[in-house]
Amino acid sequence: MYAGLVEVLSYPFVGQQDLDALGVPADDPRRTALRLANPLAEDRPLMRTTLLVSLLDTARRNVSRGIDDVAVFEMGQVTRPVADAPAAPQLPVGVRPSPDQLEALAAATPDQPRRVAGVLTGNRVPAGWWGPGRPVDWADAVDAARTVADLAGAEVVVSNDPDHMPWHPGRCARFEVAGGDGEVRTVGHAGELHPKVLEELGLPRRTVAFEMDLTALVDVADGSPRVAAPVSAFPAAKEDFALVVDATVPAADVEAAVVAGAGELLERVELFDLFTGEQIGRGKKSLAYSVRLRAADRTLTAEDVRAARDGVVRVTAERVGAVLRG
Numbered sequence: 001m002y003a004g005l006v007e008v009l010s011y012p013f014v015g016q017q018d019l020d021a022l023g024v025p026a027d028d029p030r031r032t033a034l035r036l037a038n039p040l041a042e043d044r045p046l047m048r049t050t051l052l053v054s055l056l057d058t059a060r061r062n063v064s065r066g067i068d069d070v071a072v073f074e075m076g077q078v079t080r081p082v083a084d085a086p087a088a089p090q091l092p093v094g095v096r097p098s099p100d101q102l103e104a105l106a107a108a109t110p111d112q113p114r115r116v117a118g119v120l121t122g123n124r125v126p127a128g129w130w131g132p133g134r135p136v137d138w139a140d141a142v143d144a145a146r147t148v149a150d151l152a153g154a155e156v157v158v159s160n161d162p163d164h165m166p167w168h169p170g171r172c173a174r175f176e177v178a179g180g181d182g183e184v185r186t187v188g189h190a191g192e193l194h195p196k197v198l199e200e201l202g203l204p205r206r207t208v209a210f211e212m213d214l215t216a217l218v219d220v221a222d223g224s225p226r227v228a229a230p231v232s233a234f235p236a237a238k239e240d241f242a243l244v245v246d247a248t249v250p251a252a253d254v255e256a257a258v259v260a261g262a263g264e265l266l267e268r269v270e271l272f273d274l275f276t277g278e279q280i281g282r283g284k285k286s287l288a289y290s291v292r293l294r295a296a297d298r299t300l301t302a303e304d305v306r307a308a309r310d311g312v313v314r315v316t317a318e319r320v321g322a323v324l325r326g
Contacts, residue, residue: 003147005073005118010054012076013044018053021200023165034081034110047079051117052166052211059119060201069122071136073144075214081110117211118144121204138171138192139271141208145175145190148212153221156187158252164189166197167209173252175212177220185220188212236267236294237305241312242325247276247285249320254287257322261315262308265300268292286325 013036024030030049039045048054055074062070088108091097097105120136127133142158149156154177161167161174172191176184190210198207245254251271258269273288280286293300293308316322 003144004124005071005120005144008055008058008072008074009076010058010074011040011044012048012054012079013040014046014048014053015044016046017043018057021197022050022053022056023194023197025165028165029080032081032083034079049078049080050211051076051078051115052119052209055117055119056201056203056209059121059207060203063121063203069126071118071120071124073116073118075114075116077112077114079110079112085110113213113215115211116148116214117209119207119209120144121207135206136208137206138168138173138190138208141190141192141210142173145173145188145210145212148188148210148214149175149217152214152217153224153226154187154217155220156217157184159250161189166194168192168194177216179220185216187216230296232294232296234295234297234299236292237300239291239293239305239309239312240288241291241309241316242273242275242286242288243316243322244280244284244286244325245320245322247283249285251287254316254320254322255289257316257319258289258291258312260319261312262291262293263311265293265295265304265308266291267294280325 014033019031033046033049036045036047051074055072058074059070059072062072086104086108089101089104091101091105118141120140122136123133124136124140125134146156146158156175156177158173158175161172162169164172164174167189168191172189174186175188175190177187178184188211190208192206192208193203195205198205241258243254251274255269255271259266262269268291270290271287272290273286275286275288276284291308291312293305295304313324
């Protein structure tokens with residue numbers, strides 16, 4: 001178990017009907033799959049091109065057995081062949097293949113990147129004596145995907161993706177990284193799944209999911225060892241900011257501005273409220289962030305906290321046009 005998700009292992013064999021259920025377009029690269037010569041099941045003769053096909057089936061079976069709160073993830077390889085790839089050569093038995101034969105074999109072997117995906121449905125915080133619980137939402141999937149990127153040591157840029165099935169067009173985040181050559185690559189998606197997909201699969205409304213290309217994330221990581229940060233024995237100071245921005249401004253951009261404005265004393269920033277309504281104006285939204293400040297060598301002074309607060313207000317105004325909500 002990690003970050004509240006339980007690891008599962010599923011078979012990598014799928015059928016075209018599984019991709020149909022996800023609403024994958026006919027010209028999508030995920031439709032180009034490797035067909036097995038001797039499949040275990042006639043209705044699943046293909047190697048999976050996305051982890052979500054098998055993982056969503058795992059979630060569906062758990063829900064059908066009366067498990068209301070599901071949070072599962074899987075790490076595994078997908079097979080992404082190229083449509084015009086050459087056929088694999090028949091190598092001799094009992095003789096070491098020649099360099100040309102090995103090169104031909106490598107050219108015919110499809111790419112098999114390692115990925116990690118997760119599916120969450122039901123309550124993220126269970127109900128109990130402490131309250132009614134909290135249902136999962138798109139932000140939980142985005143947070144899980146960010147955790148994957150952080151653990152891989154990769155810097156990702158998050159933006160909206162309105163056209164990537166099986167996700168909801170208005171609640172899907174795209175994750176991108178810049179490679180060594182400066183080329184921007186998409187490494188994953190996260191958010192709420194499309195209602196038609198959930199109906200087709202028999203999953204509850206508001207089910208969320210993420211999938212990240214772990215191989216690509218590791219490729220762009222700096223490779224330096226992960227060093228544990230020292231724990232400060234000095235008390236923290238907490239400041240809350242309700243920032244009003246245009247409704248089209250991504251929350252990730254606002255958070256990045258908050259981080260930059262808070263400076264080196266920042267220990268943690270968390271979005272805890274989103275509000276829209278006539279009180280803040282048409283085409284606007286209010287994002288409330290909790291900011292925790294701490295120094296490693298001293299107790300913070302009132303001047304330290306004031307400087308960090310002024311920095312957040314100034315930088316968010318400069319970068320995303322934010323106004324502190326009164």
